[in-house]
Amino acid sequence: NAGVTQTPKFQVLKTGQSMTLQCAQDMNHNSMYWYRQDPGMGLRLIYYSASEGTTDKGEVPNGYNVSRLNKREFSLRLESAAPSQTSVYFCASSGRGAGTEAFFGQGTRLTVV
Amino acid sequence: GDSVTQMEGPVTLSEEAFLTINCTYTATGYPSLFWYVQYPGEGLQLLLKATKADDKGSNKGFEATYRKETTSFHLEKGSVQVSDSAVYFCAPNYGGSQGNLIFGKGTKLSVKP
Numbered sequence: 001n002a003g004v005t006q007t008p009k010f011q012v013l014k015t016g017q018s019m020t021l022q023c024a025q026d027m028n029h030n031s032m033y034w035y036r037q038d039p040g041m042g043l044r045l046i047y048y049s050a051s052e053g054t055t056d057k058g059e060v061p062n063g064y065n066v067s068r069l070n071k072r073e074f075s076l077r078l079e080s081a082a083p084s085q086t087s088v089y090f091c092a093s094s095g096r097g098a099g100t101e102a103f104f105g106q107g108t109r110l111t112v113v
Numbered sequence: 114g115d116s117v118t119q120m121e122g123p124v125t126l127s128e129e130a131f132l133t134i135n136c137t138y139t140a141t142g143y144p145s146l147f148w149y150v151q152y153p154g155e156g157l158q159l160l161l162k163a164t165k166a167d168d169k170g171s172n173k174g175f176e177a178t179y180r181k182e183t184t185s186f187h188l189e190k191g192s193v194q195v196s197d198s199a200v201y202f203c204a205p206n207y208g209g210s211q212g213n214l215i216f217g218k219g220t221k222l223s224v225k226p
Contacts, residue, residue, distance in 0.1 A: 004156075033214055042218030043157075043202065090156055098145040098208030099164045104156030 002026050006091050006105030013081040013112045021076040021108050023091030031094045032074035033058075033102070034066060036087040043090065049074055081112045119203045119217030126193055126224050134188040134220045136177075136203035144205035146170075146179050146186040151200040151219070160188075160201070193224045 004025045013019055025032065034046040035058075045058030047066040055066050063085060065077045074093075078085060088109050094102040120135040138144060145164040149157040161170030166181035175190045188201060203217040 031214070035216075040218070043216040045215070048214070092157075092214070094206075094214060096208075098143075098206045099162070100206075101147065101159040101162060102149075102157075102204075102214055104158065106156050 004091055004093055004103050004105040006089075006108055008108060009106065010109050011111070013078075013110065015082060015112060017081050018077065018079050019081065019110075020078075021089055021091070021110075022073070023075065023105060024073045025091075025093040025103070026072065027093060027095075027103065028071070029093040029095050029103075030071070031096070032068065033092040033094075034064075034074070034076045035090045035092065036060065036085075037090060037107075038087050046076065046089075081110075083112045086110060086112045117203055117205055117215060117217045120220050121218070122200075122220040122222065124220060124222045126222070128195055128224055128226050129192045130224075132188070132190040132193045132197075132222065134201055134203075134222075136186045136188065136217060137184050138186065138203075138205040140181075140184045142207045144207045146177070147204040147206060148175070148177055148186070148188050149202040149204055149216070151202065153199070157202060193222070195224045195226055198222055198224045 007022045030051045033048045035043040049055045049068040052071045091105040092102045117138045147162045148160040150160045151157045161172040163170040163179035169178045177188045200219045200221045202219045
């Protein structure tokens with residue numbers, strides 16, 4: 001029972017480099033999310049996908065792109081990394097309906113130097 | 114838009130002390146209410162939930178009651194342990210197809226022996 005799997009766990013990038021964070025869930029959930037977590041800021045939603053083939057911007061989408069490759073996978077891409085994108089990134093998934101809980105990956109700690 | 118206000122931390126308590134972490138949400142719609150916990154170096158996981166007014170969620174000695182009249186969902190524990198040291202997030206879920214999964218800023222709890 002893997003739940004939500006994120007890779008990589010740690011990454012250091014130089015300013016201007018690109019990378020893709022991968023996320024996969026095995027719970028047949030429709031909704032998937034990408035958050036970033038910064039000290040004192042809580043969790044801020046970057047992008048979400050309510051179903052396969054759809055994506056929508058969250059609170060802080062600038063500098064990011066996403067792909068909902070299929071129902072299982074939702075990737076987050078940084079095209080040109082900036083130091084302001086240094087953060088811990090979490091992927092989450094949930095079923096439909098207000099009463100369903102969200103499941104989170106272990107997080108990716110990204111440092112941009 | 115929908116939002117949640119959570120008591121700011123950090124909160125430092127001695128072992129066996131009583132804990133309250135306040136949480137209020139905006140009253141647009143009728144959300145389900147969740148508390149998530151994040152232990153050091155991990156992703157968030159569900160602690161407890163309540164899906165309708167006057168419901169009480171409970172788990173691991175923690176409790177929270179859905180108070181519609183005050184739009185609140187305060188987290189309580191009668192006697193905290195060192196192992197409860199973590200960050201706690203309040204999260205209303207308004208459901209729908211838009212993925213309204215929002216979180217409070219989190220309250221860091223440290224319990225000293």
